Structure formats: C-alpha cells, structure tokens
Amino acid sequence: MSYTNGLDNPELYFQTKLYAGNGSSQSITFDGSENMQPDWVWIKSRTDTRKHNLYDVVRGTNKRLVSNATSAEDEPDNNAGVNSFNSDGFTVGSETDVNGSSRNFASWNWKAGGTASSNTSGSITSSVSANQDAGFSIVSYTGTGSNATVGHGLGAEAKCIIVKDRDNTRDWGFYHVSLGNGHYMNLNAAGGSSATSTHWNNTTPTSSVFSIGTSNQVNVSSTDFIAYCFADVKGYSKFGSYTGNGNANGTFIYTGFKPAFVMIKVTSTTSNWGMFDNKRLGFNPKNEFVRANETIAESSDYDGIDFLSNGFKLKTTSTLVNAAQSYIYMAFASNPFVSSTGVPATAR
Numbered sequence: 001m002s003y004t005n006g007l008d009n010p011e012l013y014f015q016t017k018l019y020a021g022n023g024s025s026q027s028i029t030f031d032g033s034e035n036m037q038p039d040w041v042w043i044k045s046r047t048d049t050r051k052h053n054l055y056d057v058v059r060g061t062n063k064r065l066v067s068n069a070t071s072a073e074d075e076p077d078n079n080a081g082v083n084s085f086n087s088d089g090f091t092v093g094s095e096t097d098v099n100g101s102s103r104n105f106a107s108w109n110w111k112a113g114g115t116a117s118s119n120t121s122g123s124i125t126s127s128v129s130a131n132q133d134a135g136f137s138i139v140s141y142t143g144t145g146s147n148a149t150v151g152h153g154l155g156a157e158a159k160c161i162i163v164k165d166r167d168n169t170r171d172w173g174f175y176h177v178s179l180g181n182g183h184y185m186n187l188n189a190a191g192g193s194s195a196t197s198t199h200w201n202n203t204t205p206t207s208s209v210f211s212i213g214t215s216n217q218v219n220v221s222s223t224d225f226i227a228y229c230f231a232d233v234k235g236y237s238k239f240g241s242y243t244g245n246g247n248a249n250g251t252f253i254y255t256g257f258k259p260a261f262v263m264i265k266v267t268s269t270t271s272n273w274g275m276f277d278n279k280r281l282g283f284n285p286k287n288e289f290v291r292a293n294e295t296i297a298e299s300s301d302y303d304g305i306d307f308l309s310n311g312f313k314l315k316t317t318s319t320l321v322n323a324a325q326s327y328i329y330m331a332f333a334s335n336p337f338v339s340s341t342g343v344p345a346t347a348r
Contacts, residue, residue, distance in 0.1 A: 007236040010333040012036055013111045013134035016261060016279040017089065023101030029089040030109070037087045039112035039129055040138060040228065042067070043097070044290050046104045046280065046298045050097045055082040058116045058129050058138045059226060065164055067187055067292050073166040106280060106290070106298070108261060112138045113153070121151030121208040128153040135231035145221035147201050149209040156231040158205035159239040160330055162187060163217065166224040173217040175200055175210070176328045178241035179267060184217075188293050193267040235336030239329070246324040250314030257333035259307045263292065268326040271319040278307055278334055285315065309335075
C-alpha cells in the first residue's frame with residue numbers, strides 16, 4: 001500500500017450520483033467513467049422533507065440507518081429500500097425516502113472491501129470490510145460495556161470514526177482527529193463538541209484499532225454497533241480543521257485535491273452539518289447543500305463555498321461554514337491536485 005502519489009482515479013472509491021425517483025423499483029447506475037460497486041450508500045431527497053437513509057454491505061441490504069435521528073436500524077417493508085449493491089451502482093425499491101415518485105435524490109457512495117471478514121486485532125472481535133487504498137472501512141462489533149479496542153482494518157491511523165448503535169434509540173457518536181480523543185460530537189444533532197472520557201477511552205486510534213469506553217453511544221453489553229472509519233489518503237481524502245474568519249472573503253482550506261464531496265461542522269457553537277458535492281449544480285459559485293442532521297430539502301442558490309483544484313474556499317459569513325469559530329471537515333476528491341504522472345487537476 002502506497003500513498004505517495006495519492007489515487008489517480010478517485011471515482012473507483014467515491015462517487016456522487018443524482019437521480020429521479022419513480023416510486024417503483026430501479027437500478028441506479030453511476031455516471032462516472034469508472035465502475036464501482038459501492039459498499040456504503042447514503043441517500044437524501046433533494047426536493048422535500050425526508051430522512052437521510054444509510055445502507056451498507058456489512059449490515060446487509062434493506063437495513064437502514066438514519067443520520068438525522070437517533071432511531072435504531074430498521075427494514076423498509078417489502079425490501080423497498082436499497083436492495084442490492086451492483087457492480088456499477090445500486091438498486092432501490094419503492095420506499096419514498098429513496099425512490100419517491102417525482103422526487104429528486106442525491107446519493108453519496110463509498111467503496112470499502114466488499115464482503116466483511118473477521119478481525120481479531122482488538123479485544124473485541126469485529127467484522128470488517130476494509131479498503132486500505134481508499135482509507136475506508138465498515139466495522140461491525142458487539143459491545144461489552146467495558147473499556148475495549150476494536151479492529152478497523154485500515155492499516156493506517158483512523159482520523160474519523162462514525163458509530164451508531166444498531167439495536168437502540170441512541171445518538172450517533174462522531175470522532176475526529178482534530179477534536180482529539182477527549183471529545184465527541186453527535187452526527188444527528190446541531191450541538192458543538194463535548195468533552196468525554198468514556199467515548200474513546202482517552203486513547204487515539206492506532207493503525208489497527210480504535211478504542212471505546214463505557215459510553216452507551218459506542219459500547220453497550222450485547223448490543224450491535226456499526227462504525228464507519230476513515231484514514232487520510234494523500235490526493236484522495238482529508239480530515240482536518242480550520243478557523244472561520246466571519247468574512248465573505250473567507251478562509252481557504254488546502255486539501256491537496258479538487259473536492260468531490262465536503263462535509264463541514266462548526267465545533268465551538270451550534271449549527272448544522274453541511275454536506276456539499278460537485279454534482280448538485282456542477283460549478284462554482286453556487287453549491288447547494290443538505291444538512292446531515294435534518295430532514296429538510298436541500299438549500300439552493302448557496303454561494304458560500306467554492307471547490308478549487310487544491311481545496312475549497314469559503315465565501316460567506318454563515319455560521320454553517322465560516323463564522324469566527326472552529327470547524328472540522330471531511331473531504332473526498334474528484335481529482336488529485338497532481339497525479340502520479342505529474343498532470344495537475346483544474347478548478348471547475
């Protein structure tokens with residue numbers, strides 16, 4: 001595994017797909033030049049108030065989690081959710097949240113490692129689908145209620161971890177390297193960062209495991225959890241932080257690649273999780289967004305962020321992305337700034 005030149009073909013590991021619902025069943029095929037069988041599919045209606053729907057290959061088809069709520073995993077009736085992960089996309093049934101008639105949808109799709117395998121690196125044996133090249137793994141484990149470690153399969157330090165109790169109504173736990181092992185956030189809520197010693201056991205993830213404490217959000221005895229784990233990959237993914245300046249000529253954040261997707265959250269005050277991509281209008285300066293913690297439709301005509309060849313530039317005073325506050329972000333590439341052949345990407 002080598003990160004020296006980054007990944008020349010990010011579409012092999014992440015793709016955004018927009019589509020129109022038909023209220024019945026349809027196969028959603030990616031538009032990119034590269035085929036990719038997704039292992040994690042995140043879907044949101046763009047045009048009306050609907051849940052965020054998250055599906056992955058480890059939990060299995062038609063097993064839904066909802067990022068904007070605390071609800072446990074459920075299964076839409078009649079296999080109506082995401083009911084297959086295909087070599088070039090995925091198939092949806094008649095569930096309104098993923099395929100409602102006359103509705104437009106955005107989906108964000110990541111490639112892990114396909115079928116999961118047993119991982120005994122931690123004190124808890126986990127089931128892991130890992131893609132070390134892309135720095136992404138999906139981890140299933142059963143809690144013990146006591147301090148423990150869980151193998152993540154990345155082969156590099158996990159910089160961001162998103163955890164959900166599958167069995168119970170509970171907040172989503174969110175670890176980010178910029179906050180450190182003594183803090184957490186809730187993906188389903190607008191609140192800022194909170195101090196903790198019981199989420200991550202005051203222990204930074206290693207190249208093989210992440211640590212969990214006794215918090216019910218990440219570790220309840222005999223309870224099933226799912227974790228989405230990420231490492232930095234040069235030229236493809238970045239998990240960092242910045243300080244906003246509260247000015248319409250805002251902060252520039254260097255990622256080392258042209259972004260395809262960025263999610264931003266203020267940590268020092270209350271605001272929503274903003275999700276941006278390069279498909280839902282397709283060019284600067286208007287980049288529409290949805291909120292990971294809310295059901296409302298996407299906000300249109302938003303001129304707060306530009307995607308550039310080597311990062312993103314903020315152009316608003318909005319608390320969402322650029323108040324005089326502290327922020328974290330996760331970003332994935334459409335193109336590396338410089339490929340392994342030395343060819344630069346260009347801003348759109």
